[in-house]
Amino acid sequence: xxxxxxxxxxxxxxxxxxxxxxxxxxxxxxxxxxxxxxxxxxxxxxxxxxxxxxxxxxxxxxxxxxxxxxxxxxxxxxxxxxxxxxxxxxxxxxxxxxxxxxxxxxxxxxxxxxxxxxxxxxxxxxxxxxxxxxxxxxxxxxxxxxxxxxxxxxxxxxxxxxxxxxxxxxxxxxxxxxxxxxxxxxxxxxxxxxxxxxxxxxxxxxxxxxxxxxxxxxxxxxxxxxxxxxxxxxxxxxxxxxxxxxxxxxxxxxxxxxxxxxxxxxxxxxxxxxxxxxxxxxxxxxxxxxxxxxxxxxxxxxxxxxxxxxxxxxxxxxxxxxxxxxxxxxxxxxxxxxxxxxxxxxxxxxxxxxxxxxxxxxxxxxxxxxxxxxxxxxxxxxxxxxxxxxxxxxxxxxxxxxxxxxxxxxxxxxxxx
Numbered sequence: 001x002x003x004x005x006x007x008x009x010x011x012x013x014x015x016x017x018x019x020x021x022x023x024x025x026x027x028x029x030x031x032x033x034x035x036x037x038x039x040x041x042x043x044x045x046x047x048x049x050x051x052x053x054x055x056x057x058x059x060x061x062x063x064x065x066x067x068x069x070x071x072x073x074x075x076x077x078x079x080x081x082x083x084x085x086x087x088x089x090x091x092x093x094x095x096x097x098x099x100x101x102x103x104x105x106x107x108x109x110x111x112x113x114x115x116x117x118x119x120x121x122x123x124x125x126x127x128x129x130x131x132x133x134x135x136x137x138x139x140x141x142x143x144x145x146x147x148x149x150x151x152x153x154x155x156x157x158x159x160x161x162x163x164x165x166x167x168x169x170x171x172x173x174x175x176x177x178x179x180x181x182x183x184x185x186x187x188x189x190x191x192x193x194x195x196x197x198x199x200x201x202x203x204x205x206x207x208x209x210x211x212x213x214x215x216x217x218x219x220x221x222x223x224x225x226x227x228x229x230x231x232x233x234x235x236x237x238x239x240x241x242x243x244x245x246x247x248x249x250x251x252x253x254x255x256x257x258x259x260x261x262x263x264x265x266x267x268x269x270x271x272x273x274x275x276x277x278x279x280x281x282x283x284x285x286x287x288x289x290x291x292x293x294x295x296x297x298x299x300x301x302x303x304x305x306x307x308x309x310x311x312x313x314x315x316x317x318x319x320x321x322x323x324x325x326x327x328x329x330x331x332x333x334x335x336x337x338x339x340x341x342x343x344x345x346x347x348x349x350x351x352x353x354x355x356x357x358x359x360x361x362x363x364x365x366x367x368x369x370x371x372x373x374x375x376x377x378x379x380x381x382x383x384x385x386x387x388x389x390x391x392x393x394x395x396x397x398x399x400x401x402x403x404x405x406x407x408x409x410x411x412x413x414x415x416x417x
Contacts, residue, residue: 050175050208051120057101059400060254062410064127065335065362066236068213070173073203073339074184075260075358077166077393078195079133086138090415092194093128097401097409099190100126103183112186122176124183128410129169129258129395137167143414145248145396147257147365152392154378163262163391166198171258171360175208201262201391203339203358216289216297219340220355221270221386223282224289226336227297228324239333239369240362247365251413254399259370261359262341262391268351270386281382283320291320319383322376332373334363356387366394 055063080089099109106121108114135144153159170187174180188197205217216224230236242248242255270278279285283292283301291301293313303321305313314321325332336359343354363369378384398411407413 051122052106053123053175054105054121055123055125057104057401058403061241061256061400062127062397063104063400064125064171064173065240065256065337065397067123067125067173069205069217069337069339070123070125070175071205071207072174072177072180073201073205073358073360074170074172074180075201075203075360076170076172076184076188076197077199077201077260078168078170078188078191079198080137080167080195081193084137084194086140086415088194089134089138092191093411093415094409095190096128096187099186100128101401101403103186109186109190114182117182118179120176120179122174122179124174124179125172126183126187127171127173127397129171129397130411131165131167131169131393131395133165134167138415140414143249143251145252145257147247147367148394148396150367150371150394152259152261152366152371152394154374154389156378156384157389157392159392160390162199163201163393165393168195169258169260169393169395201260201341201358203341205339217338219338219357220265220267220342221278221282222286223278223284224297225338225357227284227289228333229335230333235333236335239331240335240364242364251411252396252399256362256397257364257366258395258397259359259361259363259366260391260393260395261357261361261389263357263359264354264388264390265356266351266386266388267353267355280315281318281386283314283318292318315382317380317382319377319381322381323373325373329368329372331368334361334369334373336361356390362397 055067057063102109103118104121104124104126106118108118112118132144132148135141170184172180172184172187174183184200211217216226216229219225230239237243240256242252242257244250244253248255273281275286279292284290284297285292288295289297290299291314293302293305294300301314301320301324303312303314303316303324307313316322338360339358341356341358345351345354361370398414399407401407401409401412
């Protein structure tokens with residue numbers, strides 16, 4: 001089965017003239033565009049600063065993980081079709097990588113008839129991961145990471161099958177929703193002979209220029225989400241990127257583990273709380289994001305501090321207190337890339353909205369990071385009164401690529417061995 005690029009039979013020119021005002025593909029923005037990781041900085045006088053910005057595709061790690069989060073997210077779960085084997089998977093990943101490399105750099109994929117759609121890449125990144133069943137399908141069960149044997153379902157979860165595990169995941173992020181939609185559509189249709197889309201989860205953050213590039217984004221509860229994320233290269237190496245010292249197969253060096261959780265948030269019930277009660281549940285002030293009893297978002301939390309009545313300033317059951325790594329397990333840290341979703345209300349629901357988080361988190365080994373954290377949160381997090389986990393999936397995020405090198409396409413070292 002050969003890769004399918006997209007061509008079309010020639011069509012005649014239409015016999016009419018249409019007058020139109022020509023509008024540039026990206027709005028002229030003030031000089032407040034975010035400085036994305038690996039993105040070249042445009043000239044100060046350039047129009048469409050965000051639209052022309054690109055993020056490097058090739059490298060030792062895939063883009064879209066350590067990259068500053070773009071404003072828009074599409075996460076696509078796909079299953080391989082019946083009869084697909086390792087040769088087909090190799091063709092698919094080779095085709096996908098070629099197309100993603102071009103799309104992210106503002107170049108038209110081979111065979112596409114719509115070059116004008118890619119002229120504003122807008123910090124597009126496309127990141128690929130594979131699920132547990134993928135290894136069985138391609139005959140590489142022994143190369144599956146041992147941490148993929150873990151079950152990601154906890155006692156308070158109400159998981160829905162439509163948001164469950166798939167064979168492949170594509171995380172597509174972009175600052176322009178039109179470019180995001182085109183890239184998503186292209187990646188899905190280019191895989192149609194080999195894979196079938198199971199779900200699509202869409203999310204959003206503040207638009208470019210609304211906040212400082214490195215500022216922590218807010219979720220729909222109004223809280224800053226991701227304050228304790230790694231920030232230095234050393235922290236990413238310690239928490240996110242798999243290396244020779246980790247309990248993962250050799251082919252995955254430079255990759256990571258991605259967990260995607262869909263978290264429904266009951267805004268109607270949350271909004272009945274007074275502001276102080278909301279801050280107690282989170283463990284941080286809402287305006288600055290500072291730990292209760294501190295002044296700045298990045299101040300160290302003092303979990304031993306007491307108020308005038310001798311009670312803890314930070315509730316031990318607050319979300320922040322339970323998510324913080326205990327003194328005997330400092331490795332319980334990870335990268336959070338959570339996006340908001342706001343869908344139409346569910347039919348028959350009395351809630352005014354259907355909102356929540358597409359919670360994407362990256363780490364070396366979920367057994368040492370996400371799972372112990374989530375067990376504590378599942379057991380006694382005060383936020384459990386207002387949130388419900390309704391989707392869960394885990395993926396091995398494959399290492400970065402090198403055009404013309406030893407890793408020319410996604411998972412080449414796995415699929416070529």
